[in-house]
Amino acid sequence: MNSKRLKKIDKSFIWHPFTQMADWLKEEPLIIEEGKGAWVKDIDGKWYIDGVSSLWVNIHGHRHPAIDKAVKDQLGKIAHSTMLGLSNVPATILAEKLIKIVPKGLAKVFYSDSGSEAVEIALKIAFQYSQQVKMTNDKCQMTNKIPMTNVKKKTKFLTLVNAYHGDTIGSVSVGGIDLFHKMYKPMLFKAFKAPTPYCYRCPFKLDRKVCKMRCLKEVENIMKKHHKEIAAMIVEPLVQAAAGILVYPKGYLSGIRKLCTKYNILMIVDEVAMGFGRTGKMFACDHENVRPDIMCVAKGITGGYLPVAATLTTQRIFDAFLGEHEQHRTFYHGHTYTGNPLGCAAANASIDLFNKERTLARLQPKIKLLAKKLKEFERLDHVGDIRQCGFLAGIEIVKNKRTKEEFPAVEKIGMKVIMEARKHGLIIRPLGNVIVIMPPLCISEKDLNKMMDIVYFSVKKVTRQEGGRKR
C-alpha cells in the first residue's frame, strides 16, 4: 500500500492516544514501518533515531536477532494458550528469571498485559490482602509476626502528588497529574496524597536533603494519623517520569520503605518505567536496597517487543490468599491474554541479553556521556532545570532562565522543539515544556552524540525564535 493512502486511512479511522486529534488531523502523520537497532524508518523511507525508545520500552534495539529468534521459535510451537487453569512454558521460565533479578523478598509473579493493569492488580491485591490477613494471622502465626487489628478498615491508599501509574480507573485514582486525571475525579476513589520532594521548584528554596526530610515528615504525619485505614502506599521509584522527569533526593525511596514498615503499610513500587536498566541498575529499587512488598513491571520487560506486565508479591501476601475453595480467598482477577507465550518468550530473551551483552556495564559510559552532553545545555538562554537519572533525562524549557518563568502552554514550546528535531531525523516526545531524553539502552555513543546535538540545535533554534518574538 502506498504512503499517501496509508496516511489517508490513518486520518480517516484512527483515534490516537494522548493526542489532540484536531491537531493531528492538520498534520502529516508519521507512520513507522521498520526498525533496526536504535533507529526507525517511516513509510517514506526516512530514518530517525528512536529517542523515546518507542515510548520507554525498547532496550536492546529493534529487530534484535536474539529476541526475533525467540519469538519466531515460539511461533513454531504455540502463539497463545491461557493461564487460567493452565500454564505455559515461556511464562513458567520467565517467572523464575524475574524472581532471580528482582529485589529480595518478592516471591510470586502475577501476569497481565500493561503497566496500568499491573498497578490495578497491585491495588486489588493490597486491598484484598488487608481484608484477609487477619484470618491468616489467626491461622499461621508463625509466618505473620505482626498481629493486626481492625485490618478490615484498611481500605485506602497513600500516593504522591504528581504521581502517574497508568490510565485505568484504579491507577488514575492513585495518580496525581491534574492535566490527565482531574476530569475523571467523580469516577475515582479517594486516596491520601503526600507531597513529592519537588526541589526544583521548591517555594522555600530548600536544600535537597532538607526538602527530603520535610516531605518524609509529611508522609509520616499522614501515616501516623491514618495508618489504620491505609492498606498500601504506592510510589514510582527514584523518578516521577510522566510528571516531567522529577528526580527524588537520595534516600527518599528508602525513607518511604522505613515508614511503610513502621506503620504496617504495604509498599507498592511501580517500576513500570524504571525497571530493566533505565536507571543504570536493573531496578530503581536496587539503588537504595529497597525491598517492596509489591512491585509492578511492564514497559521494558520484553525489550519493547510485546505487551507483557507482571505484579510481584512477597510470600506473605500470597499466603493470605490461600484457603479452602468455599472460603473465597481466591484472587478473582485475570486478563485473557495474561502470560502470553510469545510475549514471555521475548521477555526471556531480553532478560538473557542483559547477561550476554553486559547491557548494564556497557550502559555506564553512555550515562556519563549523556551527563556531559546535558551540561552543554546549561548555556542556552531558555533552558531551566536539567534532570538526569541514569539513562533518562528531562530538559526544561523556560521563558526566563533566572526566574524559571514558564512558556505559556498555548505556545506548545515542547511540541515545537520535537517537531524541529524530527526534521533532523530524531523522534522524541515532550512532557509539557520538558524535553524527554529516553533513548534505547543499546544506542551507540555516536548516535547518542548525534541525538543530543539535534536536541541542542532544536531547542536553540525554537527558543530563539519564540523567546525573541515575545520580548
Ligand SMILES: *Cc1c(COP(=O)(O)O)cnc(C)c1O
Ligand atoms: C507507563 C507507565 C504506566 C502505565 O503503563 P501502560 O503499559 O501504559 O499501561 C504505569 N506506571 C508508570 C510509572 C508508567 O511510566
